[in-house]
Amino acid sequence: MSDPFDVDVVIIGAGFSGLTVATELRRDGISFVLLEARDRVGGKTEARHDGLGRLVDTGGQFANDDMTEVLALARDAGATRVDAVHPGRAVTVPPSPDSDPWAVADTLLATLGADDLHDERSVSQWVDTETTTASVREAVRSMVNGGTCNDSRIIPVSYLAQLNQRTVTTNEELQCWFAETMHGLALHLAAPFAHHIRLECPVRSVHVHDASVDVVALDQVWHAREVVVAAPPTAYASIRFTPGLPDDFSTAAAAFAPGTVLKYLVGYSAPFWLLDGRNGVGQFLDPPGVYFADASLLDSPTLVGFVGGTTAAEWARHTEAQRRDAILHHAAAAFGDDALRPLTFLERLWGPDEWGGGGYSNVLTTHAPHAADTLAAGLHLVTFASTELSASFPGYVEGAIHAGRAAARQVVQRLGSA
Known part of the structure; x- marks a missing residue:
């Protein structure tokens, strides 16, 4: 040596x-x-060039106003903030009999606190004992699958209680990103x-x-x-x-x-997901862990899609062509058949690996x-x-x-x- x-x-x-x-x-x-x-x-x-030569985030991308360290770093770097929250309604797939199962699920998850730090049940076991609707239970499982990039059947309630204590936020999680x-x-x-x-x-x-x-x-x-x-x-x-x-x-x-997450950045000629009173968000009860949001920059309409947890682990076993077909058809289920005709398409599979531990983080x-x-x-x-x-x-x-x-x-x- x-x-x-x-x-x-x-x-x-x-x-x-x-x-x-x-x-x-x-x-x-x-x-x-x-x-x-x-x-x-x-x-x-991580950043890669899409089909039009634009540099886009294929890894961690979003921040919000509670993330003061990231925002300070962005100011120091002279980065251009892009707000990602739009007025309007989100789309739930399949349609739910509840008016907004996601809001109820979010409120339910937010109740986990100090008294739950010693609860050894899984999230799935816990939510099955809660007095709520089937759609809200599905929403909880989907949010946990997507958020942890893992399986709500093995994520302990105590872990989510700990996250609630360590993550104090009053803003949308995907509030902004940087050009x-x-x-x-x-x-x-x-x-x-x-x-x-x-x-x-x-x-x-x-x-x-x-x-x-x-x-x-x-x-x-x-x-x-x-x-x-x-x-x-x-x-x-x-x-x-x-x-x-x-x-x-x-x-x-x-x-x-480790967890598994697939991220998609799909470019189109127009942001059709923001039409008809929609805000660009598409959330899936089934399959769990599938989520869409607007990630457009100026004249570059872009839809970002995430597939996390058990659904991502299943899709990871498919071919790239099969995954492309699947995500486009899920986007179409949320926003219509215009989603089947992208101009650009970029996929990043963050799965378990030796050094990074999958996406988004270890849980x-x-x-x-x-x-x-x-x-x-x-x-x-x-x-x-x-x-x-x-x-x-x-x-x-x-x-x-x-x-x-x-x-x-x-x-x-x-x-x-x-």
Whole structure:
């Protein structure tokens, strides 16, 4: 192996958490190297060109006014905000006898709080005991499948109660996005220290000593004072830690599971989904986890579609042509046959993978109310940072930034007192 680099901190992972850690360390004059397994920064954000050459978000895209860290970053980057909320009515497929099962389901889910943190039932088991209609139960399952990119039959009630405590929002979840893309914000964040980032450099082992760490990636060993693992909990299994992770820590990490989500960006000649008093939102009770919204920019009418959880896992086994046909026919079921004639079509499958852990983030699929806090507490010379561990907006880019700041504070405090 070549001679090791001497840095204060090795950061593993160049998503928004890792980039935020690097930003904070740079501000405090602490040296670092940032190692990323993929060929790009940004984690679950990504941008690609559509059929007309426009750069569009194929990963995380939306924000709202409660996500102050994302909005501050967008202002710093000079990003152009695009509001995505329109007046009008949403479309429910199939039609429901209830006037708005989604609003009732949302209110029902919002009731989960501190008293439910020890409820070991799954969401499906819980909602079956609630006094409500069949459509509302289907709406709950669809919202949870889509929101967690997993199966409401295994997502514990305690996890949703924890999310409610950590995600305080009064605005629409998909309130706005940025013309220069969310991934563009990651590039902006990374630009000042690009020469400290190593792409396509997966870390395979971390050796922790009394007063230093050795991080091994490819044919390089980095000798550092500390390491920050800014990767989702499911990625820990791909890194060999010496000494091994404590049992309680391994158990906490194993409580998290990856999800599956398909994202579609479909361009048309006109935004027909906004006609006849519609607001561009299409939500499916069956199959669960299918959702459409407007993502148009100026003269580029675009419909964004999401397929999450069990439906996404099923579709992922089909061919690309079959998935294209399926999503277009679902769009037609919501908005009419104009949906069958797109000008551009872009699909991104975010499924379980070694480093990213699927989409949108890792989620708890077993009752483990203290798992995130256990991991966030870290170990000797090892700090963990990812959106899953955030005390605010876990699962979102906002949460990733909060987690990165929290991890950086821990590192700066220890190195400052060393």
